Structure formats: structure tokens, C-alpha cells
Amino acid sequence: MRWRSPRAEIEHLIEAGDLEGLLRRAGELHGHYCPYLAYGVVAGYTAVRMLGVRSVGMEEVLAIVETNNCFSDGIQAVTGCTFGNNALIYLDLGKTAFTLARRSGEAVRLALNPEFEESRRAERPELRELWRRIVAERERVSDEERARFMELMEEEAFDLLHRPASKMFIIRRMHIEAPDYAPIYASHRCHGCGELVMESRAGLRDGKPYCLSCLGAQHPILDGRGIYIGVWRPE
Ligand SMILES: [Zn+2]
Ligand SMILES: [Zn+2]
Numbered sequence: 760m761r762w763r764s765p766r767a768e769i770e771h772l773i774e775a776g777d778l779e780g781l782l783r784r785a786g787e788l789h790g791h792y793c794p795y796l797a798y799g800v801v802a803g804y805t806a807v808r809m810l811g812v813r814s815v816g817m818e819e820v821l822a823i824v825e826t827n828n829c830f831s832d833g834i835q836a837v838t839g840c841t842f843g844n845n846a847l848i849y850l851d852l853g854k855t856a857f858t859l860a861r862r863s864g865e866a867v868r869l870a871l872n873p874e875f876e877e878s879r880r881a882e883r884p885e886l887r888e889l890w891r892r893i894v895a896e897r898e899r900v901s902d903e904e905r906a907r908f909m910e911l912m913e914e915e916a917f918d919l920l921h922r923p924a925s926k927m928f929i930i931r932r933m934h935i936e937a938p939d940y941a942p943i944y945a946s947h948r949c950h951g952c953g954e955l956v957m958e959s960r961a962g963l964r965d966g967k968p969y970c971l972s973c974l975g976a977q978h979p980i981l982d983g984r985g986i987y988i989g990v991w992r993p994e
Contacts, residue, residue, distance in 0.1 A: 764815050769837070781803075785836035788832055791909060793915075796829045796833045803833055803837030806858075816839050820860070821846050821861075822838045822847050823858040823860065824857045826852070827981065830857070831857070853985065855871040857869060868930070942959075951970065952973055962974045977990055
């Protein structure tokens with residue numbers, strides 16, 4: 760049996776130029792439709808077409824994202840470069856921009872065009888007002904208002920697919936120095952909790968390996984604020 764990529768359907772949508780189909784796929788991952796998800800879909804699609812790449816998530820194609828907002832889910836869904844397959848490189852720069860690269864270094868970077876974004880924000884006053892209340896102010900609103908908000912965001916997201924990518928983004932071909940493949944680390948059994956921990960993340964106490972949680976040591980955390988160094992205290 761010939762191996763068939765689980766991304767075959769997504770690749771088919773890319774080949775067919777079916778941006779709506781791609782946005783629906785991205786919505787399955789993201790949970791809702793919104794303009795930044797649509798931006799991610801258009802950016803991902805444009806870059807994949809420009810480089811002519813297909814990804815099976817083995818780090819042969821790399822996506823370097825510069826934000827952890829909705830945009831990056833569109834990128835992951837369309838390019839197949841994800842948080843878990845190490846083909847996604849995250850730069851905590853807070854910019855709606857991303858670079859798609861082949862391992863050879865051939866790359867293309869797309870950054871949201873500020874003028875396009877400004878004109879988008881001037882449209883749909885009803886949506887902007889709901890956004891301010893629901894997202895920015897975290898105001899409790901009625902179910903009807905919330906549904907209306909989701910509906911308007913969906914409408915805007917799908918409408919954006921009809922706008923030219925060349926107006927939406929500043930697009931530049933470039934060459935990057937691709938990083939090495941992700942190293943494979945051995946796992947150790949933490950002497951404290953008994954769980955397996957990657958060698959590169961284990962610390963030693965009295966010559967025994969421990970995970971950083973058991974050591975109470977600081978480690979990088981990525982949450983809605985971005986990356987920072989701290990100690991995670993879930994309990
Ligand atoms: Zn979103
Ligand atoms: Zn432990």
C-alpha cells in the first residue's frame with residue numbers, strides 16, 4: 760500500500776486554491792472564525808504556493824511565526840508546520856508575520872500590511888463595538904449578542920479571503936539559515952515524581968536526575984503573555 764499523507768485533503772484544497780475550504784479546516788483547529796485566522800490562512804496559502812512546498816511534518820519545511828495570536832493557527836493548519844512537529848519556530852516578537860522556508864534556506868516572509876489592517880478596522884462598526892465589549896472589556900453580554908459577535912467575525916473572516924494577498928501583506932522572498940533538525944534526547948526517570956523527563960530538561964540533585972517541577976526550578980513558559988521564565992504552579 761502506498762502511504763497517503765493525512766494532509767492530502769488540505770493539499771488538495773491548496774492546489775485547488777480553495778481558501779474557504781482551508782479556512783474551514785483552520786476553524787476546526789482554532790475553534791472560531793476571526794479575521795486574524797483568515798490572515799493566517801491567506802499568508803500560509805500564499806507562502807506555500809510561492810515556494811511550491813508540501814509538508815508531512817518532518818521538518819523539511821519550516822514556518823517561523825512571530826506571534827502567538829489567532830494568525831498562527833491559520834499558519835499551522837495550512838502549512839502543516841506545528842507546535843508539536845518541530846517545524847514551527849516561534850519568535851516572541853508580537854508581530855503578525857511569518858516566514859516559510861525550505862531546508863535549503865529558500866524562504867518567503869509575509870508581514871501584515873499596516874494600511875490594510877487600518878482600513879479593515881475602519882469597517883464594520885457593529886463588530887468593532889462588540890469586540891471592544893466582549894474581548895477587550897470582558898463584559899458579560901447576552902447569548903444573542905455573543906452569537907451576533909461570532910457571526911460577524913465569521914462573515915469578516917470569509918470576506919477577507921476575497922481580498923488580494925498582495926494588499927494584505929508585505930511579501931518578500933529571502934534566504935535564511937535553516938536550523939538543524941530537532942535533536943533527539945534520551946529520557947530519564949525523575950527521582951521525585953517518577954515521570955519521564957527529557958535529558959536536556961532534567962537537573963541533578965545528589966547525583967540523581969529530577970524534573971524541573973520537582974526541583975522547583977524556573978523554566979520558560981509560553982502563555983497568552985508570550986514567553987517568560989518562571990515557575991508554573993498549577994495546584
Ligand atoms: Zn481567533
Ligand atoms: Zn519530577
